[in-house]
Amino acid sequence: MRSLTTGPALIAGAGVGGLTLALSLARRGVACRLFERAPVLEETGAGVQISPNAGRVLDALGLGPALDAAGTRPQAVAIMDGPGGRLLKALPLGAEAERRWGAPYRVIHRADLQTILLQAARAEPAIALMLGAEVKEARETASGAALELATASGPQAVEGAWVAGADGLGSSIRRAVKLPLAARATGLTAWRTVLPAAAVPAAFELSRVTVALGPGAHFVVYPVRGGREANLVLIGDDQTPRPEELVAGWSRPARDLAGAAGTWTRWPLRDRSPDPRMHRGRIALLGDAAHAALPSLAQGAAFAIEDAAVLARLVAQDGPDPLAAYERARLMRVARLQMRSRRQIGIDHMSGLAARARNLALAAAPASALLAGLDWIYGWRDDA
Numbered sequence: 001m002r003s004l005t006t007g008p009a010l011i012a013g014a015g016v017g018g019l020t021l022a023l024s025l026a027r028r029g030v031a032c033r034l035f036e037r038a039p040v041l042e043e044t045g046a047g048v049q050i051s052p053n054a055g056r057v058l059d060a061l062g063l064g065p066a067l068d069a070a071g072t073r074p075q076a077v078a079i080m081d082g083p084g085g086r087l088l089k090a091l092p093l094g095a096e097a098e099r100r101w102g103a104p105y106r107v108i109h110r111a112d113l114q115t116i117l118l119q120a121a122r123a124e125p126a127i128a129l130m131l132g133a134e135v136k137e138a139r140e141t142a143s144g145a146a147l148e149l150a151t152a153s154g155p156q157a158v159e160g161a162w163v164a165g166a167d168g169l170g171s172s173i174r175r176a177v178k179l180p181l182a183a184r185a186t187g188l189t190a191w192r193t194v195l196p197a198a199a200v201p202a203a204f205e206l207s208r209v210t211v212a213l214g215p216g217a218h219f220v221v222y223p224v225r226g227g228r229e230a231n232l233v234l235i236g237d238d239q240t241p242r243p244e245e246l247v248a249g250w251s252r253p254a255r256d257l258a259g260a261a262g263t264w265t266r267w268p269l270r271d272r273s274p275d276p277r278m279h280r281g282r283i284a285l286l287g288d289a290a291h292a293a294l295p296s297l298a299q300g301a302a303f304a305i306e307d308a309a310v311l312a313r314l315v316a317q318d319g320p321d322p323l324a325a326y327e328r329a330r331l332m333r334v335a336r337l338q339m340r341s342r343r344q345i346g347i348d349h350m351s352g353l354a355a356r357a358r359n360l361a362l363a364a365a366p367a368s369a370l371l372a373g374l375d376w377i378y379g380w381r382d383d384a
């Protein structure tokens with residue numbers, strides 16, 4: 001088999017995963033061609049939490065100063081009882097996150113993250129980005145791999161050494177890896193909005209990430225745009241027509257917060273059960289294309305970034321079968337994330353006695369024990 005470093009990598013999708021992979025490959029001297037279906041790269045009006053496991057990768061790519069300039073390092077995560085309005089537990093982040101997990105915990109507007117990744121990618125001569133190029137099919141060839149594209153000027157075929165499918169939840173590259181295309185409808189919807197910081201009730205300090213838990217729903221609020229704005233995500237039953245109704249019986253600040261939001265974007269949530277593989281031959285998957293999970297642990301983008309770092313390293317190291325090695329390195333970890341994310345949403349949305357027991361347990365648990373429970377996620381390092 002020809003080395004994967006002898007031709008360009010063909011990457012489908014220029015989301016967080018595809019852009020990070022392109023950058024990680026280029027920095028290791030591997031050329032790539034990146035194909036994105038959207039004619040213009042735009043992001044949802046929403047924030048994203050970049051935890052230390054992913055922050056470490058982005059810092060190593062030299063993006064730390066830009067992330068700090070556009071984002072915020074929250075000082076804590078506050079877990080609240082939504083209906084009662086009580087603070088159940090505050091877990092320190094800020095300097096404690098850096099001390100414990102060796103990299104910062106940041107929150108940032110998605111458009112800012114995308115701009116940072118895109119600017120860095122555009123500055124790399126080894127990356128060729130083509131927008132308005134929809135990948136229709138991926139296949140192996142005698143000497144490598146190829147993509148069939150649909151572009152404004154008609155169909156095109158491109159050849160390279162191997163393919164990375166970073167084409168998100170609805171990935172069509174999964175077909176070439178012989179994995180099912182349909183994702184699971186979860187019955188949940190995420191309502192997302194960004195609002196001026198001044199509109200956020202004082203109960204939700206914007207120096208931290210607040211997670212408020214209630215029966216059948218939870219919300220997350222944190223600062224974006226240097227603290228001038230707040231990102232709000234409200235997750236609950238997808239049959240509820242308006243997001244405010246999800247928190248109708250909650251404490252006053254929670255209701256005020258939901259009421260202060262102007263335009264919401266509705267985002268039906270789908271996920272997948274763990275798959276048995278992440279590659280086939282010269283075609284690999286990463287990010288949501290490989291392991292779509294519920295956002296309850298806020299790790300989808302972070303794991304796409306982890307995938308990208310591992311995949312780029314193994315390809316550049318040029319061992320016997322880099323894509324099989326990538327799958328071995330990632331499969332159990334991504335499966336754990338998918339299963340834990342499902343379990344977490346069940347805990348977050350408990351009602352009645354179960355919710356009371358959860359709240360008591362959270363309030364009684366030492367912060368150090370709760371932080372230790374996050375070590376497997378945030379303490380991850382690519383063990384090169």
Ligand SMILES: Cc1cc2nc3c(=O)[nH]c(=O)nc-3n(C[C@H](O)[C@H](O)[C@H](O)COP(=O)(O)OP(=O)(O)OC[C@H]3O[C@@H](n4cnc5c(N)ncnc54)[C@H](O)[C@@H]3O)c2cc1C
Nearest residue numbers: 013015016017037049135168190287288298299300301302
């Ligand atoms: C409400 C909510 C909150 C979240 N919060 C967090 C968080 O705080 N932290 C976190 O880490 N994660 C979070 N996530 C998860 C995270 O958003 C995703 O896991 C992440 O964006 C996946 O990145 P990706 O690059 O794999 O896919 P995507 O971001 O979906 O990118 C895929 C790209 O491929 C392109 N594409 C698709 N099909 C084709 C094709 N056929 N040809 C060419 N291009 C194609 C798309 O246009 C897109 O640009 C959240 C998700 C939700 C829903």
